[in-house]
Amino acid sequence: MTIATDRFGLTGERVAERWLREHGWRLLSRRYRSGRRDIDLIAERDGLVAFVEVKARSGVRFGDPVEAVNWKKRNDLIRSATTWIERNGRPGEEYRFDVIGVLIAERRVRVRHVENAFAIDGRG
Numbered sequence: 001m002t003i004a005t006d007r008f009g010l011t012g013e014r015v016a017e018r019w020l021r022e023h024g025w026r027l028l029s030r031r032y033r034s035g036r037r038d039i040d041l042i043a044e045r046d047g048l049v050a051f052v053e054v055k056a057r058s059g060v061r062f063g064d065p066v067e068a069v070n071w072k073k074r075n076d077l078i079r080s081a082t083t084w085i086e087r088n089g090r091p092g093e094e095y096r097f098d099v100i101g102v103l104i105a106e107r108r109v110r111v112r113h114v115e116n117a118f119a120i121d122g123r124g
Helices: 003-022 071-088
Strands: 026-034 037-045 048-057 094-105 108-118
Touching (some): 003 048, 003 108, 026 071, 037 071, 048 071
Antiparallel strands (some): 026 037, 037 048, 094 108
16 A cells, blocks of 8 residues: 555545544544454444444545445454454444445545445345
8 A cells, every 4th residue: 555545544534534523423443453454444433333434535436435345345344343343342242344435536525325235244
């Protein structure tokens, strides 16, 4: 990954974080690491914890950003989320996996939040 790509990704994460906060979410963690895997954002609202993968793109030439979360990334997110829950989870909390696509093109920013984007069993 190049420095420019990493900076672009961080910009996307900042946009997604701001979007979540504006919609009533409280950020619990940013770039949570579990071994070599990470979760971009972990946010909570009304007892629901969302593990959020952020994908930022400068265009749709290679598809919508939210489509970039493949089966391998999903498995990595599930494994990291399981570790987070074991260490930080509280009774009564619900959990889900969200994907936020950030499209930054032609001086415009578009955010697409896909709630409950996939389930632990791979469906969704």
